[in-house]
Amino acid sequence: MNLLTVSGSPHVYTEESVSKIMYGVVLSLIPAALVSFWFFGLAAILVTLTAVVSCMFFEFIIQKYLLKGPVTVFDGSAVITGVLLAFIVPASLPLWMVVIGSLVSIGMAKMTFGGLGKNIFNPALVGRVFLMISFPVDMNMYPKPSAMSTQLTDIITGPTPLAIVKEGVAQGEKIADLVPQVPEYANLLMGNMGGSVGEISALAILLGGLFMLFRRIITWEIPTAYLGSVVILAGTLWLIDPNQYIDPLFHLITGGLMLGAIYMATDMVTSPMGRWGMIVYGIGCGFLTIIIRIFGAYPEGVAFAILIMNAFVPLINRAFKPQRFGEEVKNG
Amino acid sequence: MKTFKIGGIHPPENKLSESSPIKVLPLPESVSIPMGQHLGVPAVPVVQKGDRVKTGQMIAKGEAFISANVHSSVTGVVQKIDEISDSSGYRRKAIIIKTEPDEWEESIDLSPNLVKECTLTPEEIVKKVNEKGIVGMGGATFPSHVKLMIPPGKKADYLLINGVECEPYLTSDHRLMLEHGEEMLVGITIQMKALKVSKAIIGIENNKKDAIDHLRKLVTDFPGITVEPLKVKYPQGGEKQLIKALINREVPSGKLPIEVGCVVHNVGTSVAVYQAVQKNKPLIERVVTITGNSLKEPSNFLTRVGTHISVMIEAAGGLPEDTGKIIYGGPMMGKALNVPDAPITKGTSGILILPEKTTRRKTAVNCIRCGRCAGVCPMGLEPYLLAVLADKNRHEDCEHERIMDCMECGSCLYICPSGRPLLDHIRIGKGAVGKIIRSRNQ
Amino acid sequence: MNEITLFSVISLGSIGTLAAVILYFVAQKFKVIEDPRIDQVAEALPNANCGGCGYAGCRAFAEEIVRKQSLDGMNCPPGGNEVMKEIASLLGLEAEEQEPTIAVVKCSGTRENAPPKVNYEGAMTCSFAHTLFAGESGCPFGCLGCGDCVVSCDFDAIYMDKETGLPVVKDNCVSCGACVKACPRNIIELRKRGKKDRRIFVSCINTEKGGVARKNCSVACIGCGKCVKECKFDAIVFENNLAYIDYNKCTMCRKCAPVCPTNAIHELNFPPRRPKPTPESETATN
Structure with a gap:
């Protein structure tokens, strides 16, 4: 018989682990990946594979030879x-740029801070x-989607719907005239x-999101607060002037x-831990997204909005503490 | 269904021994009765080497206010008064008695009939409970007579009985409620009389439906006592959580339940109070669950205090091959033994034998800041933060983040996907902060 | 020069002057007069802020010295006699000669001598392991091997020997005492370095009865008292089944070490013993 083990309580542990969570996220990304492979074909597959x-x-190289620490490449x-x-670069992007992007992602944004969990x-x-x-x-060159596409070269590129609307509004066109230029909402979905x-594909992503909610990898707070605040702010602007601002949907x-x-x-890693903190963070992301999309220089503001709010996370964690037991004494 | 509001986890229940009735463990060859089986000052032996003691005779006296008497659980000759390894491996004083056939102390009423009437005054009840060495049998082993005396200026209006048994695996309270329900209810009435309260609620988790039904039938004869089913959630058996769940009152940080007008006792304690007050029987035996996934016969034994764990393990079919941990208590708050030979004490609710593979901790990796520990903390604390602050010796910040509210339920360590030893670090911090607070108060 | 430039020069200039005047008076009002010697003393100290002197840091130590105007009971262990002499000359005081000390680990419970009976899992800190259980070997006095002392050392003078699982003090120990405080079991003691770094000490602090102690560790002090009888200088104190060599009385005669039945008395940096004269050689010389 082996030696008995002594450790502090508790003595049973959850089945969940970091790699299970990570691979759960990867699993949930499959629908979105399939949609993109359908529309962008081999190019999308190549970009995804290259990035992964x-x-x-790069993580392996840095952990093994630069930090000389444990290698955790396979934690997902x-x-x-x-x-x-x-998923957030155009399918037509040259692969060497994807490699550079990966180096920046892993090397600059993750490992310089100390690796997983520290960024x-x-x-x-x-x-x-x-x-x-x-x-x-x-x-800014986005390939036009074509079902079952297999082409690699000579991709026809076109602007994104957001860019069409942004450009149009900037040139003084009315929303009503711009709507026919973008695909129908069902197609967008x-x-x-x-x-x-x-x-x-918003639909495929939602599907993945539901899977993650079910697996309890994410909680409802951030997506709800984020999307909700987008709808509220965009909706208010749209109600004020439907000619200037497009509808929230x-x-x-x-x-x-x-x-x-x-x-x-x-x-x-980069979102607040408490419930109220998450909601505040989600609302912040939503507002910044719409503000950048409508008033900013770029047609798309999600990346900047989230990065800006990331910077506030330590402050949010400090400001929004969970409700302590015994703090408000209610006797009834 | 009622439950507490903040945090909580659902570990797999694994109540393997829930349908096995309480069996009487045969008398062991010898018993080692520790002097410090309770919270507070250890008792002082009043017998000497070579003395012959009867079952139920007092062998050590709890002289301080927070202390408890210790009685001999067997008849026999005191072999020696020596130091033996306790559950942590440190050596503590114990009386070792060689067992002979039982010869009970004359005053103890051994008849099985139920004595319902209690004519004693509250003061006499407290005195009796003190004399018979009753302590909280849920695991904290706080001397019960102290809890039955309400400090001056305070008033209690509820007696809450903890029949939650939220720890996975353990079933001793469950069986006790099923098989000794009436005795328990009489015990509760006695406790109510001592505390001068008119209402008592028994909180039972909903995974023990048979116990709820059984007690609901019985309480019709006992005015003032109600049975309340609770949603299954760990750590509902924590005193503060139970009060919140049953009567929706929150005990303020650092205060005792009496602050919100209630006293909490365990079902086992209630049965012990009945036996002490009505039958004159001191606390010398208790129901102990012995269980584990690869154990041959998970069962509930009525065990004499001082019986060695190895004897019990033999009675349950022997130590399985793949044993990785022997746990003294439940899997969430119990202690892992480093010698499989510690004695059963008044507070041992179970012996759990876990196989090597289920009890291995994960290798700790970086915190991924998922915040689950904060989500499950029943006290609304942030374990990830406390662990880091404690590790960096930032004791003032720890205190400010209310590290002393932590009751070490282990939910954070259970849930952590990174397998970080959060609670270990918090315990160090708690120790250091506690020391600082004590030195400040002096 | 246009008007804007002129205005800005004048306005900014006057604001600057005003602020300077205010600052001057405020500085005068809240002036802290500090003894310049504190700076000098602090300069002379090693400034490692190890806390070995018992004060919060080198500066606090300097302030205390200057305030007390005496060096009684004040010692800077890492600086040693040189630094204390320098401080004494700065303040015109006399420094007492201190014999240099070094940290000594009084446990020999290696994996071989005290085989582990259980496996510890959890946070690798002695302070927690100490509250949790007696230790992997079962000896409630022995080294837990989690390395709190190594973490506490500011001078990189102590390391964990992976083979034995015990900490080893290196020669560059300045005897600041951080490890002594960090050890929850008080295994580490500051003892005199001794001439040529020669030291004799009982490498065990177990006060259990001999039989019990021996069960967990083959090199425990079993409290037989043989060394006490052997010592001619009353340097060995015997209490609670444990012998302790008083380094103030010990003359390093090395008589106690060979009589110890469990080899619990350690000799460091001595020349190897001459082989015991066998009876034959004795008769030969006779």
């Missing part, structure tokens, strides 16, 4: 960063923003629009909002 492999590779967190990074900003978003600022032309690899199902609200903002 290079993220894992690098896979998620890779998949998410691929302040969402690694995938940092990678994307880096690419967006370094290679603005390539990052399915993902038949120009956009980054994995962000196009359009905001919900275009661009990276769904992906951002369900996958990026809920990233455990």
Whole structure:
């Protein structure tokens, strides 16, 4: 018989583990991945694979040779960063740029802070923003979706619906004239629009989100607060002047909002821990997103909004403490 | 269905021995009765080596206010008064008695009939409980007579009986409620009389439906006592959580339940009070669950205090091959033994034998800041933060974050996906902060 | 020069002057007069802030010295006699010569001598393990091996020997006493370094009865008292089944070590003993 073990209580532990959570997230991303492979074909598959492999590779290199610590490449967190990074860049992006993005994501945003759990900003978003600022032309050329597409070269590119609306409004056109230029809402929901690899189908992402909710990987607070505040702010503006501002549903199902609200903002490491903190954080993300989308220079504001709110997370954690037991004495 | 509001977890219940009736464990060859079986000052032996003692005879006296008498659980000759390893491996004083056939102390009423009437005054009841060495049998082993005396200026209006048994695996309270329900109810009336309260609520988790039904039938004869089913959630058996669940009152931080007008006792204590007051029987035996996934016969034994655990393990079919941990108490708050030979004490509600593979801790990896520990903390604390602050010796910040409210229920360590030893660190912090607070108060 | 420039120069200039005047008076009012010697003393100290002197840091120690104007009971262990002499000359005082000390680990419960009976899992801190259980070997006095002393050392002078599971004090120990405080079992003691670093000590603090102690560890002090009888200088104190060598009385005669039946008395840095003269060689010399 082996030696008995002595340890402090408790002596039973949950089955859940970090890698189970991480691979749960990866699993939930499958619907969105399938949709993007359907619309963008081989290009999307290549971008995704490149990002995943290079993220894992860079994490391995840094952990093994730079930090000389334990190697935890297979805990799934690098896979998620890779998949998410691929999902928020255009499918037509040259692969060497994807590799650079992965290096920035893993090297700069994650490992410099001390690896898993220590980073302040969402690694995938940092990678994307880096690419967006370094290679603005390539990052703004979105391939047009075509079902069952297999082409790799000569991709026809076009603007995203958000860009169409933003450009149009800036040139003084009315929303009513712009709506026919963007795909129908049903198409937007399915993902038949120009956009980054994995962000196009709101429906597939919602499906993944439901799976994560069911697996208790995420909680309802952040997505609800995020999407809710987007609807409220966009809706208010739309009610004020429907000619100037497009309706809130359009905001919900275009661009990276769904992906951002369900996958990026809920990233455990970079989001607050308490319930009220999460709600405040979600609302902050929502407001910033709409403000950037409508008043900012970029057509899309999800990445910046979440990164800005990431910076506030330590403060939010400090300000919104959980309700302590015995704090308010109610005797009844 | 009622339950407490903040936090809580649902570990797998694993109540393996819930349908096995209480069996009497045969008398062991010798018993080692520790002097410190209760919270507070250890008792002082009043017998000497070579003395012959009867079953139920007092062998050590609790002289301080918070202390309890210890009685011999067997008849026999005192072999020696020595130091033996307790559950943690440290050596503590104990009286070792070689067993002979039982010869009970004359005053003890051994007849099985139920004595319902109690004519004693509250003061006499408290005195009797003190004399018979009754302590809280839920695990904390706080001397019961102290809890039955209400401090001056305070008033109690509820007596809450803890029949929750929220620890996985353990079933001793469950069986006790089923098989000794009436005795328990008489015990509760006696406690109510001592506390001068008119209402008592028995809180039972809903996974013990048979006990709820059984007691509901019985309480019709006992005015003032009600049975309240509770949602299954750990740690509902925590005193503060139980009060919150049953009567929706929150005990303020650092205060005792009497602050909100209630006193909480365990079902086992109530039966012991009945036996002490009505039958003159001191606390010398208790129901102990012995259980474990690979144990041959998980069962509930009526065991004499001082019986060695190894004897019990033999009676339950022997130690399984794959044993990784022997736990003294439940899996959430129990102590892992480093010698499988510690004696059963008044507070031992169970012996749990866990196989190696289920009891291995995960290798700790980085905190991924999921916040689950804060979500499940029944006291509304932030274990991840407390653990870091304690580790960095930031004791003032620990105190400010209310580390002393932690009751060490272990929910945070249970839930942590990174397998971090949160509670270990919090315990260190609690120890250090407690020391600071005590030195400040002096 | 246009008007804007002129205005800004004048306005900013006057604000600056005003602020300077206010600052000057405030500085005068709240002036803290500090003894300049505190700075000098603090300068002379090693400034490692180890706390070995018993004060919060080097500066607090300097303040206390200057305030007391005496060096009684004040000692800077890492600085040693040199630093104390320098401080004494700064303040015109006399420094008492202190014999240098070093931390000594009084446990030999290696994995071989005291085999583990259980396995510890959890936070690797002695302070927690100490509250939890007696230790892997079962000895309630022995080293727990989680390395609180190693963590506490600011000078990198103590390390965990992976083979034995015991901490080892390196020669660069400045005897600040941090490890002594960190050890929840009080195993580490500051003892005199001794001439040529030679030391003799009982490497055990177990006060249990011999039989019990021996059960857990083959090199425990079993309290037989042989060393006490052997010592001609009354340097060995015997209490609670445990022998303790008083380093103030010990003359390093090395007579006690060989008589110890469990080899609990350790000799450090002595030349190897000459092989015991066998009876034959004795007769030969005779």
